[in-house]
Every structure is written in structure tokens, then in C-alpha cells.
Amino acid sequence: MAAAPTKASQQLARQLFALSLVNGLVAPAQVEGVLAYLEKHPPAQPLQVLQAYRRLVARELAKGEIVVEHAGPIGEGILRGLEGAFTQKYKRQVTARGVHNASLIAGLRLRIGDDVYEASIANQLAQLSAA
Known part of the structure; x- marks a missing residue:
């Protein structure tokens, strides 16, 4: 250690x-x-x-890369659109990389630096079971 x-x-x-x-x-x-x-x-x-x-x-x-976790297929157009939106939001060049994650069930989870944007069915189910 x-x-x-x-x-x-x-x-x-x-x-x-x-x-x-x-x-x-x-x-x-x-x-x-x-x-x-x-x-x-x-x-x-x-x-x-x-x-x-x-x-x-x-x-x-x-901070310069968005990791886009997705359960289903995701097109290059979506990744490029996310790059543009987050480049504008963070005021720095950002690139997007897709990573398949079947545990999301459906939807997306975006990670950029320490920020996480969650829009997945798995997250919604977890929130419902916690409530």
C-alpha cells in the first residue's frame, strides 16, 4: 500500500x-x-x-472527453452532436466516445471529468426503489 x-x-x-x-x-x-x-x-x-x-x-x-454509456446502438451523429453541445457548454474542445453498457437497460449516461449526466431506465428504477 x-x-x-x-x-x-x-x-x-x-x-x-x-x-x-x-x-x-x-x-x-x-x-x-x-x-x-x-x-x-x-x-x-x-x-x-x-x-x-x-x-x-x-x-x-x-475534462476533454465525454464517455457516452449506452444500452443500445448509438449513431456517430449523436456523438458528434454531443461533442458540439459540450464543447459550447464547457468552452473547450470536447470529444465523445461511446461505450456499450447493457445494464442501463435504455437511455444514456454521460461522464465528462467529474460531471455525470444520467438519463437511463436503470437510474430511474433505482430512484423509484429508493423512494
């Missing part, structure tokens, strides 16, 4: 993450530069810093 990250390693990871952004978006060249710097100048707790940094980058990258 990994040790909990220290305050210092989390602070360093946040500083490195800030250096990885260009115009508010993660830039691959900047990430490469950060990793090259860490390789040449390892911090006191390199594993903790890298894990915290990876979580920050992954969370930011997840």
Missing part, C-alpha cells in the same frame, strides 16, 4: 501541473519537459510527486 502523499509532494505536483498547461490545456510538450526535469532533478519523494502529478493531468484530460 502506497504512503499518503505529503503536503510538500502535493504542492510540488500542483506547481509542475501548472507548468504543463498552455492556454489552460495540458500540452504534451510541456508534460515531456516536466518529466525530463524530474528525471534530471528527482524530488525528495519522487513516487509521491509523480502519482499526484499523474492524477492532476488525468483529471484535466478527462
Whole structure:
């Protein structure tokens, strides 16, 4: 089991993450530069810093992709329409990826970053049974 990250390693990871952004978006060249710097100048707790940094980058990258869970078939037109709508809503380029999930029964579940939009029969049934 990994040790909990220290305050210092989390602070360093946040500083490195800030250096990885260009115009508010993660830039691959900047990430490469950060990793090259860490390789040449390892911090006191390199594993903790890298894990915290990876979580920050992954969370930011997840904000650019909508995972569209669906029970039945879904057309490319729907995915492209969702991309357009969420690009406008979040004011950043967003891509959509469909994932089949038969447990939804019917409808959709959308995940973008930490946000979840649920419109499935399974969710409605769960809410009814909880009431």
C-alpha cells in the first residue's frame, strides 16, 4: 500500500501541473519537459510527486472527453452532436466516445471529468426503489 502523499509532494505536483498547461490545456510538450526535469532533478519523494502529478493531468484530460454509456446502438451523429453541445457548454474542445453498457437497460449516461449526466431506465428504477 502506497504512503499518503505529503503536503510538500502535493504542492510540488500542483506547481509542475501548472507548468504543463498552455492556454489552460495540458500540452504534451510541456508534460515531456516536466518529466525530463524530474528525471534530471528527482524530488525528495519522487513516487509521491509523480502519482499526484499523474492524477492532476488525468483529471484535466478527462475534462476533454465525454464517455457516452449506452444500452443500445448509438449513431456517430449523436456523438458528434454531443461533442458540439459540450464543447459550447464547457468552452473547450470536447470529444465523445461511446461505450456499450447493457445494464442501463435504455437511455444514456454521460461522464465528462467529474460531471455525470444520467438519463437511463436503470437510474430511474433505482430512484423509484429508493423512494
